[in-house]
Amino acid sequence: MKKMLPLLIGLLLAGAAAYYFMKKKNESLPVPTGGEGGNSSKFLDLNDTDSIIDSLSLSGSLNSNAKGWVKEINRAIAAGSNGWSKSSQQDKAKENDITYSQQIVLSALWQMYATSGVITKDQYKTLEGELESLGE
Secondary structure: OOOHHHHHHHHHHHHHHEEEEHHHHOOOEEEEEEOOOHEEEEEEOOHHHHHHHHOOOHHHHHHHHHHHHHHHHHHHHOOOOOOHHHHHHHHHHHHHHOOOOHHHHHHHHHHHHOOOOOOOOHHHHHHHHHHHHHHO
């Protein structure tokens, strides 16, 4: 049994290292959040609408508003109502060379400008530029 102890420890270490590297391989990209000194960062997942919204320069209430619009758009897509469809959003995402989730957020930002008027056209254009530059 004493001869097998180093082998068991080695296998445990190899397993832990393999787990670490596999997890690291699937990790999201760090994105500056503009915190103190610009050294603060979050992890950006371009396939997660909340992560995308959190990486944009939206104040607390606008951040919540954008997340609410994303939920409404996703509900409309699921129900096939109000002219929303997954395929049209996928086509727009492909056309804009962004992920589907980024396109949903972009659509939410457009609704915040065009439908509810909570952001101006200039704010929309700024946020659109931020969104399209994510992950570059």
